[in-house]
Amino acid sequence: MAEQKSQYSGLLGWVDERMPTLMSEYKKHLSEYYAPKNFNIWYIFGGLAITVLVIQIVTGIFLVMNYKPDANLAFASVEYIMRDVPGGWFIRYMHSTGASAFFVVVYLHMFRGLMYGSYRKPRELVWIFGCLIFLMLMGEAFFGYLLPWGQMSYWGAQVIVNLFGAIPLIGPDLAVFIRGDYVIGDATLNRFFAFHVIAIPLVLLGLVVAHILALHDVGSNNPDGVEIKKHKDSAGRPLDGIPFHPYYTVHDIFWTAIFLMLFFAVVFFAPEMGGYFLEWNNFIPADPLTTPNHIAPVWYFTPFYSILRATTEQFMIWLAVGTIGMAALIILSIRNAMARGAVAVGTIVLLLGFFTLDPKFWGVVLMGVSVMIFFGLPWFDQSPARSMRYRPGWHFWLLIAWVVAFLWLGYLGTQPPTPAGTLISQVLTLVYFGFFALMPWWSRMGTFKPVPDRITFVAH
Amino acid sequence: MSTSTSLPSGQAPVPASVDKERRNALIVTCAVGGVGVAAVAAPFLASLAPSERAKAAGAPVEVDVSSIAAGDKLVVEWRGLPVWILRRTPEMLQSIKQVDGEVADPKSLRTQYPTPEYARNEYRSIKPEFLIAVGVCTHLGCSPTGPVAAGASAALGNDPGFVCPCHGSTFDLAGRVFKNKPAPDNLPVPPHKYLSDTVVLIGDDSKA
Numbered sequence: 001m002a003e004q005k006s007q008y009s010g011l012l013g014w015v016d017e018r019m020p021t022l023m024s025e026y027k028k029h030l031s032e033y034y035a036p037k038n039f040n041i042w043y044i045f046g047g048l049a050i051t052v053l054v055i056q057i058v059t060g061i062f063l064v065m066n067y068k069p070d071a072n073l074a075f076a077s078v079e080y081i082m083r084d085v086p087g088g089w090f091i092r093y094m095h096s097t098g099a100s101a102f103f104v105v106v107y108l109h110m111f112r113g114l115m116y117g118s119y120r121k122p123r124e125l126v127w128i129f130g131c132l133i134f135l136m137l138m139g140e141a142f143f144g145y146l147l148p149w150g151q152m153s154y155w156g157a158q159v160i161v162n163l164f165g166a167i168p169l170i171g172p173d174l175a176v177f178i179r180g181d182y183v184i185g186d187a188t189l190n191r192f193f194a195f196h197v198i199a200i201p202l203v204l205l206g207l208v209v210a211h212i213l214a215l216h217d218v219g220s221n222n223p224d225g226v227e228i229k230k231h232k233d234s235a236g237r238p239l240d241g242i243p244f245h246p247y248y249t250v251h252d253i254f255w256t257a258i259f260l261m262l263f264f265a266v267v268f269f270a271p272e273m274g275g276y277f278l279e280w281n282n283f284i285p286a287d288p289l290t291t292p293n294h295i296a297p298v299w300y301f302t303p304f305y306s307i308l309r310a311t312t313e314q315f316m317i318w319l320a321v322g323t324i325g326m327a328a329l330i331i332l333s334i335r336n337a338m339a340r341g342a343v344a345v346g347t348i349v350l351l352l353g354f355f356t357l358d359p360k361f362w363g364v365v366l367m368g369v370s371v372m373i374f375f376g377l378p379w380f381d382q383s384p385a386r387s388m389r390y391r392p393g394w395h396f397w398l399l400i401a402w403v404v405a406f407l408w409l410g411y412l413g414t415q416p417p418t419p420a421g422t423l424i425s426q427v428l429t430l431v432y433f434g435f436f437a438l439m440p441w442w443s444r445m446g447t448f449k450p451v452p453d454r455i456t457f458v459a460h
Numbered sequence: 461m462s463t464s465t466s467l468p469s470g471q472a473p474v475p476a477s478v479d480k481e482r483r484n485a486l487i488v489t490c491a492v493g494g495v496g497v498a499a500v501a502a503p504f505l506a507s508l509a510p511s512e513r514a515k516a517a518g519a520p521v522e523v524d525v526s527s528i529a530a531g532d533k534l535v536v537e538w539r540g541l542p543v544w545i546l547r548r549t550p551e552m553l554q555s556i557k558q559v560d561g562e563v564a565d566p567k568s569l570r571t572q573y574p575t576p577e578y579a580r581n582e583y584r585s586i587k588p589e590f591l592i593a594v595g596v597c598t599h600l601g602c603s604p605t606g607p608v609a610a611g612a613s614a615a616l617g618n619d620p621g622f623v624c625p626c627h628g629s630t631f632d633l634a635g636r637v638f639k640n641k642p643a644p645d646n647l648p649v650p651p652h653k654y655l656s657d658t659v660v661l662i663g664d665d666s667k668a
Contacts (some may be wrong), residue, residue, distance in 0.1 A: 027588065155602060159626060162601040182541035222485045227533055289535050289542040289595075291603040293625050313640050358644045360599060417628035418614075 029216055035248055036222035038145025038457045040400070043118070043220075045109035046350065048259050052102045053208065055191045059095040060197065069193035071186040074149035075285040093271040095177050098279045099141055099160060102262055103300035106134060111372075114399060117386030118221040124378040131374045136204045140370070141300065143196040144191060150282030151292045157184050157192070159295070163308075166361045183288060201453040225386030225453045231454055238454045239270035278362065294416050302413025303406050307432065309423040311363030318352050319362070322430060323350055326437055333441070366429070373436045380439035392446030398435065405431040519661030524592065524653065525590055528649045533607060538662050542603050543650055545660070546591040548633060553588055555610070555620050562619070563636040565646055573598060573648040575664060584634040584649055592652050593635040593661065595622075598645035602626035607633060622647075 006016035009025070016023050066085050068077040081088035110130070113119055119127035144158045161184065165175035180187030219229055219238075228238040242248075272278040276299045281292040297305050311319075327347035332338045354362065389395045405428040412425045518539040528534050528547040535542050546552075550614075560566045568575035568584060578586050585591050595603045606622035613625050615630050622631040627642040637646030651665035 019552060155626070159600040159602065162599075166599075176510060177508055178508075180508055181510050181540070182518075183539060185514070187511065187514060289537060289538055289603065291605070291625050293605065295602065295626050309642070312642065360644055363642075417627075 030245040033244040042112040044255040108228040125214045143192040151284045152282040154286035306409040306413035308367040383443040390449040391431045402435040470474040487644040525659035542595040544595040597624040599643035
């Protein structure tokens with residue numbers, strides 16, 4: 001390759017002549033990545049998620065220097081970090097608070113996507129990578145939670161691993177295979193450690209890169225849900241776009257500072273957050289012979305956990321009615337006779353399964369579906385307008401109803417099971433799934449407001 | 461290689477037709493490579509299964525039951541599992557008879573966790589006085605609490621029994637699960653036999 005004279009001078013010029021990728025990527029992703037100028041506060045959470053990811057990786061590396069992944073030593077090594085390692089308590093509280101902060105930030109980031117239709121064409125892959133990140137994050141949190149080897153670590157892992165045991169035929173063997181033993185033990189702790197510190201973080205980092213690359217290829221959505229690439233200046237720059245750096249880097253740094261104030265307020269003054277970030281029972285070493293009187297997952301898993309608990313024998317009847325209703329709706333909405341037949345056959349098979357396999361298995365299925373259903377959003381949503389700003393007002397309130405169901409399920413999941421709580425969570429489970437399942441129909445209904453050609457923006 | 465270097469960069473040479481022989485060689489190479497990858501993956505997957513040490517850790521446990529007070533429960537560890545030995549009072553045994561209609565599988569006929577022949581009776585035990593059961597809920601593996609006295613737990617109501625703290629399954633004093641609870645099966649009865657009148661061997665029920 002012929003030598004090229006760089007436009008830069010000095011050290012940067014020297015590097016640029018040898019590795020032009022550095023500056024071309026800097027331009028592509030920062031100084032010449034044009035983001036819509038109407039971003040509001042909902043657009044800070046992606047950057048914050050990266051901040052938290054960095055916090056988790058750095059604190060994690062330092063925790064591993066003193067932590068011992070051994071069933072006999074793990075609990076004591078965490079207490080050693082807390083009491084004897086200089087600054088150990090600070091590093092660990094940052095890591096434990098970071099876990100919850102990660103989910104706070106990611107849930108808000110996802111809500112932003114729901115509100116402004118950020119998953120709609122052509123951003124389906126951005127959304128799918130994001131959903132995969134969410135799945136990996138759940139795995140990371142679950143594997144990490146076993147490591148302190150407290151009572152909640154132990155029994156939480158016991159319950160979740162046994163979920164796999166509910167799968168017909170292969171279940172019990174699969175559960176043994178995951179644990180590496182017939183009970184949760186040293187082998188389980190060691191492999192969860194391996195997943196937590198290396199396997200999942202590697203995948204997570206790869207997915208974050210894919211998420212950002214896919215985003216930068218299609219460009220960011222914005223609160224108006226209109227494409228800024230439709231109107232460009234003579235140099236091909238979107239008229240309504242501003243370079244990510246310095247505009248949004250400064251914006252993000254400002255909000256990162258605010259976020260860190262809140263974050264460290266928790267680290268210093270409420271690291272246990274009333275038992276929600278660090279559960280009381282986890283200050284007791286794991287005891288395979290006694291289950292604590294009340295066990296619940298950490299708050300960020302509780303909405304899904306509530307759905308699991310809601311699936312009782314009686315709920316199967318509700319579920320069957322809901323499935324028949326869904327099938328009828330689909331059959332009425334499509335014309336292809338083959339497809340209609342397939343839906344009918346699928347429904348019958350499903351209904352047979354509902355009443356032959358244990359409700360326990362269906363609880364596991366519903367819990368899995370409640371997470372995986374997010375993947376389908378780009379195809380469920382058929383609304384002519386992306387952003388809630390230009391959709392009928394009741395669409396927004398429907399979204400809020402779903403959020404309330406999600407939060408309420410989350411609250412119920414932290415509470416001991418009661419008959420009333422189970423009944424409420426069954427209703428909320430139907431709301432949760434109904435929102436997604438009926439979206440292809442309701443998202444077309446109502447009176448839409450005219451979508452502007454360009455973004456709405458008032459300079460400060 | 462020689463053809464592609466003469467082309468302007470960024471443009472792939474357009475082949476006149478696919479060279480069948482090379483294409484087949486490519487497919488065979490990939491297939492053989494795939495078999496190699498699978499062969500390498502096998503020992504990695506196998507390493508996740510329980511080790512020989514974990515398999516060997518299931519030695520039977522000998523327990524002297526004479527020191528258990530009536531109405532008390534002793535917990536011993538067998539294969540890492542909590543095994544309960546409950547010494548039942550006559551009132552406790554009476555309570556089991558009363559709930560025959562309220563439990564899901566009164567005769568222990570389900571086969572997911574098969575109840576040994578010698579325990580497939582009203583009290584699910586060799587001797588009515590001693591219940592020997594694995595104290596692990598058949599729902600998702602938590603260890604129920606109890607014995608809870610009648611009326612002491614909202615979940616159990618007026619029957620005595622065991623309550624699982626995780627998802628609220630309840631069991632009677634023979635370890636039989638009550639109807640319409642998350643747990644599908646009765647508490648498992650481990651293989652066991654009496655070596656003498658007061659010593660029981662848990663984990664082994666061979667006749668010899």
